[in-house]
Amino acid sequence: MAEKTYLQAISDALRQEMRRDQRVFVIGEDVGVYGGAFKVTLGFQEEFGPWRVIDSPLSETAIVAGCTGAAIVGMRPVAEMQFADFVSCAWDHLTTVAAKQRYRAGTPVPIVVRLPSGGGFSGGPFHSQNPESSFAHIAGLKCVCPATPEDAKGLLIAAIEDPNPVLFFEHKHLYRRIKGEVPDERYTVPIGKARTHRAGEDVTVVTWGAMVYTADEAAKQLEADDVSVEIVDLRSVMPWDKGAVLESVRKTSKVLVLHEDTRTGGFGAEIAATIAEEAFEDLDAPIKRIAAPDTPVPFSPPLEKAFIPQVDDVAAGLRELAQNYMNCLDLALPSPRTQDA
Amino acid sequence: MAVREAEPITSLREVKEAGLDREDLLDIYRHMLVTRGIEERGHILYKQGKIPGSFYTGRGNEASAVGVATAMGPDDWGTPLHRDMGVHVTRGVEPWRIFAQYMGRVDGPTKGKDGNVHMADSNLGLIAMVSHLPAMLPVAVGCALAFRIRNERRVAVAWFGEGAAARGDTHEGMNLAGVRRLPVVFVCDNNQWAYSTPTYLGYGIEHLADRAAAYGFEGVVVDGTDVLAVYREAKRAIEKAREGGGPTLIESLTLRMEGHAVHDDAFYVPRELFEEWARKDPIERYRTWLRENADMSDEEEDELTGGVKKLLNDAIRRAEESPLPDPDTLAHGVYATPEELDTPHHK
Numbered sequence A: 001m002a003e004k005t006y007l008q009a010i011s012d013a014l015r016q017e018m019r020r021d022q023r024v025f026v027i028g029e030d031v032g033v034y035g036g037a038f039k040v041t042l043g044f045q046e047e048f049g050p051w052r053v054i055d056s057p058l059s060e061t062a063i064v065a066g067c068t069g070a071a072i073v074g075m076r077p078v079a080e081m082q083f084a085d086f087v088s089c090a091w092d093h094l095t096t097v098a099a100k101q102r103y104r105a106g107t108p109v110p111i112v113v114r115l116p117s118g119g120g121f122s123g124g125p126f127h128s129q130n131p132e133s134s135f136a137h138i139a140g141l142k143c144v145c146p147a148t149p150e151d152a153k154g155l156l157i158a159a160i161e162d163p164n165p166v167l168f169f170e171h172k173h174l175y176r177r178i179k180g181e182v183p184d185e186r187y188t189v190p191i192g193k194a195r196t197h198r199a200g201e202d203v204t205v206v207t208w209g210a211m212v213y214t215a216d217e218a219a220k221q222l223e224a225d226d227v228s229v230e231i232v233d234l235r236s237v238m239p240w241d242k243g244a245v246l247e248s249v250r251k252t253s254k255v256l257v258l259h260e261d262t263r264t265g266g267f268g269a270e271i272a273a274t275i276a277e278e279a280f281e282d283l284d285a286p287i288k289r290i291a292a293p294d295t296p297v298p299f300s301p302p303l304e305k306a307f308i309p310q311v312d313d314v315a316a317g318l319r320e321l322a323q324n325y326m327n328c329l330d331l332a333l334p335s336p337r338t339q340d341a
Numbered sequence B: 001m002a003v004r005e006a007e008p009i010t011s012l013r014e015v016k017e018a019g020l021d022r023e024d025l026l027d028i029y030r031h032m033l034v035t036r037g038i039e040e041r042g043h044i045l046y047k048q049g050k051i052p053g054s055f056y057t058g059r060g061n062e063a064s065a066v067g068v069a070t071a072m073g074p075d076d077w078g079t080p081l082h083r084d085m086g087v088h089v090t091r092g093v094e095p096w097r098i099f100a101q102y103m104g105r106v107d108g109p110t111k112g113k114d115g116n117v118h119m120a121d122s123n124l125g126l127i128a129m130v131s132h133l134p135a136m137l138p139v140a141v142g143c144a145l146a147f148r149i150r151n152e153r154r155v156a157v158a159w160f161g162e163g164a165a166a167r168g169d170t171h172e173g174m175n176l177a178g179v180r181r182l183p184v185v186f187v188c189d190n191n192q193w194a195y196s197t198p199t200y201l202g203y204g205i206e207h208l209a210d211r212a213a214a215y216g217f218e219g220v221v222v223d224g225t226d227v228l229a230v231y232r233e234a235k236r237a238i239e240k241a242r243e244g245g246g247p248t249l250i251e252s253l254t255l256r257m258e259g260h261a262v263h264d265d266a267f268y269v270p271r272e273l274f275e276e277w278a279r280k281d282p283i284e285r286y287r288t289w290l291r292e293n294a295d296m297s298d299e300e301e302d303e304l305t306g307g308v309k310k311l312l313n314d315a316i317r318r319a320e321e322s323p324l325p326d327p328d329t330l331a332h333g334v335y336a337t338p339e340e341l342d343t344p345h346h347k
């Protein structure tokens, strides 16, 4: 066990897997001598050589398609998109080829695509996006969004082991900011199991990635108001842990769904719809969503700040839920559910 | 720029030099007959309403597909497309499974999950094509990349049409292959039409094979109706790739002898062009060659064609006995399970 940054945890996980399994190789732009735009693979080429740490031409299509072909003949490729945004150039190969090959042809495609995603650095419209919901909509893909160093390592190893194409959204704003204890040994974190980031009684926040920390800050503010907030970190949006979300909602009866991606058609909509379908009678307030507005990610700091959900926005949302809506229990009224019983 | 134009094979001696014995020659003929037979029978089944969806054939491309597939080694991999039934046949798919595939039955290679030529048996070293063209080309490059990483003496073959050559996948795949000198052979089925689009609206150079030079490897144009010439060029390219000599782009010239698919009567193709290429029919051409150069006798020929006919009759009967998929299996297999990676090529 040692304290590591989120970035180190990813790097260590990848190095461990490459040492353990000859089939694992890395391909991407500038991943070799340079170690990748964010230095996740720094030093890898010295250790594993140029044929396992492959500097590709600027060719996202060839990177992802190449991984698919290599995976079908027995490799375990890990591709790096220089920024998550560039995955649009490989859209076809993820959604048309990799995602559907198992279903239609019975051929599994065990690939991992690493996607440095998210904003907060004036990266502008093309270096800041969180495209996970676009891919979560594609049957056959898995979308993983770790928030902690420990999860980043365990989920990356799980992703490499997984027999399916896995998109691994690693949030750039967590890379060096977030540190945590990470076990030295190899371990996996199951894909599709949520984590309670913070236990609470009054309101649930369902979120993932960097927004886990935004929610956590907001929850701390709410402590002063005597409101206890539970934060469910989904860890992956496809598959997503419906059971854990419903369980928390049943406990708190109020829920705020939070994500950094834009609002309309964002994955939060799916979560909200599911809660409405399956836990409507447990709710004491409308489901609240906080997400980025439906715009491209803007460049200039005040615009970007207005775009990305901020701690104060989340705190305000939580207050509204906690204060404007009474719990059935507080009113000493039977909830519709207990009436049923 | 002028690429090399392949020479025809004229004598049995040249055939022997290229590594084929008489039995191989007859196998090639049988594979071409089975290929055409499957597609002709499929066409009839389609008209009888037994095949849902659409129906494509590779009439005119039998020599090219069979010639290249014959040159592949047993451990090589390939990504054949919708004109390349001959590749599936040559690598040993059982015809009844193809009819089952056409008819959406559970015994088709995709178990009814996908239709027509969107299929392959990975146990035969083939990867099922997707519709999006030429998406499989850079996938084949990825197979070659794996072979190179593992230092295996294996080769990948990527097929693509001259129309699809316009898309970026072609460029990215060929560029990566050229940069890394990967063991891959690109086979362009240039059948002169991309749906209704003629070549002069698809590309602006004389030969698509000219492009090979831009990626740092060799290009060659071959008459795609001459199965032995195709075989020899494919063999050269595949063995060169196997020895570490990098990719080759083979442009195989044919004419798509039917419409794009059954619904298309190809009114836009000049009749004279069809007549001209009908005289070069690859099967008839090879049959003549076999009779003149390999002493194929009437009896041998009858036995061969009779055998093919029986094979196809039995195949259709067996395919028709295959059940349609149970709607309850709709959601099966969207995601793979870990055990599925226990196949020999995934280990």
Ligand SMILES: Cc1ncc(C[n+]2csc(CCOP(=O)(O)OP(=O)(O)O)c2C)c(N)n1
Binding pocket: B083, B131, B132, B133, B134, B160, B161, B162, B163, B164, B165, B189, B191, B193, B194, B195, B256
């Ligand atoms: C990306 C893409 N766009 C459009 C189509 C529809 N389409 C199917 S085949 C075809 C023509 C392909 O021509 P070519 O590559 O020359 O292959 P051919 O059918 O002639 O063998 C078109 C446009 C497709 N399959 N994929």
Ligand SMILES: [Mg+2]
Binding pocket: B161, B162, B163, B189, B190, B191, B192, B193, B194, B195
């Ligand atoms: Mg064509």
